[in-house]
Amino acid sequence: MSAEEQEGVRETITKLLAGGLETRTEPFPENDKQFAEILTELREVPAENIERKLVIAGFVDHPFGEDQYRCTECMYYLVHRKWCDLPELALPVEPEWWCRLWRI
Amino acid sequence: MANLLWLQGGACSGNTMSFLNAEEPSACDLVTDFGINVLWHPSLGLELGDNVKQILQDCVSGTIPLDIFVFEGTVVNAPNGTGNWNRFCGRPMKDWVKELSDAAQFVVAIGDCATWGGIPATAPNPSESVGLQFLKRAPGGSLGTGFKSKAGLPVINIPGCPAHPDWVTQILVAVASGRGGDLSLDEFQRPKTFFSTFTQTGCTRNMHFAYKVSATAFGQRKGCLFYDLGCRGPMTHSPCNRVLWNRQSSKTRAGMPCLGCTEPEFPFYDLAPGTVFKTQTVMGVPKDMPAGVDKTGYVKLTAAAKGAAPAWAEQDIFVV
Numbered sequence: 001m002s003a004e005e006q007e008g009v010r011e012t013i014t015k016l017l018a019g020g021l022e023t024r025t026e027p028f029p030e031n032d033k034q035f036a037e038i039l040t041e042l043r044e045v046p047a048e049n050i051e052r053k054l055v056i057a058g059f060v061d062h063p064f065g066e067d068q069y070r071c072t073e074c075m076y077y078l079v080h081r082k083w084c085d086l087p088e089l090a091l092p093v094e095p096e097w098w099c100r101l102w103r104i
Numbered sequence: 105m106a107n108l109l110w111l112q113g114g115a116c117s118g119n120t121m122s123f124l125n126a127e128e129p130s131a132c133d134l135v136t137d138f139g140i141n142v143l144w145h146p147s148l149g150l151e152l153g154d155n156v157k158q159i160l161q162d163c164v165s166g167t168i169p170l171d172i173f174v175f176e177g178t179v180v181n182a183p184n185g186t187g188n189w190n191r192f193c194g195r196p197m198k199d200w201v202k203e204l205s206d207a208a209q210f211v212v213a214i215g216d217c218a219t220w221g222g223i224p225a226t227a228p229n230p231s232e233s234v235g236l237q238f239l240k241r242a243p244g245g246s247l248g249t250g251f252k253s254k255a256g257l258p259v260i261n262i263p264g265c266p267a268h269p270d271w272v273t274q275i276l277v278a279v280a281s282g283r284g285g286d287l288s289l290d291e292f293q294r295p296k297t298f299f300s301t302f303t304q305t306g307c308t309r310n311m312h313f314a315y316k317v318s319a320t321a322f323g324q325r326k327g328c329l330f331y332d333l334g335c336r337g338p339m340t341h342s343p344c345n346r347v348l349w350n351r352q353s354s355k356t357r358a359g360m361p362c363l364g365c366t367e368p369e370f371p372f373y374d375l376a377p378g379t380v381f382k383t384q385t386v387m388g389v390p391k392d393m394p395a396g397v398d399k400t401g402y403v404k405l406t407a408a409a410k411g412a413a414p415a416w417a418e419q420d421i422f423v424v
Contacts, residue, residue, distance in 0.1 A: 030387060032378050069388075073407045075318040075331040080415040087320055103332070103388045104406050 115177025126269035173208035178233030306345030336364030338394035
């Protein structure tokens with residue numbers, strides 16, 4: 001995905017989330033088995049179906065939870081590309097967003 | 105000349121294969137340059153049947169002075185503590201192990217199975233396997249906590265699955281050349297010269313560890329394997345990135361997570377599905393932190409490190 005394409009997808013996601021897209025922020029995967037189940041569900045989603053990915057992953061456009069965790073702390077987040085490097089997502093994101101696949 | 109006897113219990117011969125790959129010194133150098141007389145070895149010994157038994161009996165009786173007794177593989181106690189699942193030269197191997205250990209100047213356990221039980225001792229441990237002086241972290245094993253060989257040392261544990269050939273040959277040379285007393289052992293009786301540092305020490309991915317950039321698939325040349333792929337390099341004591349394998353590389357350098365095979369708990373989590381090659385987390389935070397790091401410090405460090413990460417840390421910088 002080129003930088004321009006990434007920016008376009010990022011804008012699309014921003015609009016979806018700002019428009020009140022309801023995503024599955026709960027339940028947070030408490031262990032690796034639950035985490036793997038979400039990944040399995042994501043693998044069945046076509047790459048171009050971004051909205052579905054956002055819903056399953058539980059994306060929100062703000063820090064989340066008691067500790068206000070954000071993409072920027074997540075190990076899958078690439079700071080300079082503003083990119084989620086989790087293969088099942090592989091999406092441009094913003095540092096202040098969050099999803100329930102957050103890991104540190 | 106130092107007499108060495110090498111036997112195998114519940115073993116796959118992996119440590120023997122590793123040992124035979126030794127280069128500096130090689131297995132041959134041990135004989136020609138360092139005066140080690142190999143009385144018998146399962147892959148090298150010429151004797152068969154009763155002739156092997158005679159060698160063992162002569163070692164036990166003292167007719168042949170036994171300087172170094174090397175054991176590879178677990179001590180098998182099944183069924184019901186008899187050891188009959190692993191018989192050798194007419195009797196349970198565990199009986200030979202006991203008598204030969206008592207007769208030897210030095211006893212050296214090679215590989216995870218001989219040191220603390222390894223994979224065969226994984227629950228439910230049907231072969232009732234134990235290591236020579238440990239079962240996983242618990243002291244005792246086959247010879248008991250109080251065991252000391254004639255030279256006054258406990259079993260010298262050289263763990264690994266397999267142990268690196270240099271770890272084996274260098275310890276054997278030290279013992280054979282009269283410097284066994286200089287060996288300093290850690291709490292698990294591993295030579296400190298090899299097992300004080302971590303697998304991570306010398307890892308080429310340390311910059312990615314520092315900047316919290318994760319590898320997300322095997323063989324990737326960018327990213328640290330600790331965050332997602334279950335690498336145990338930051339918690340495992342071994343010199344795998346200081347004393348390279350085949351003098352070329354290591355698991356982590358090649359994109360393969362460290363499995364922690366020099367630690368007593370190996371294989372971790374009893375090989376439960378989903379625990380191998382996957383970092384175990386609780387609420388998104390690793391269960392097993394790098395040695396000496398707590399959760400609060402880890403979270404703070406991560407936020408700071410990612411914020412400071414340079415662009416190159418996210419790219420594949422190892423160009424072929």
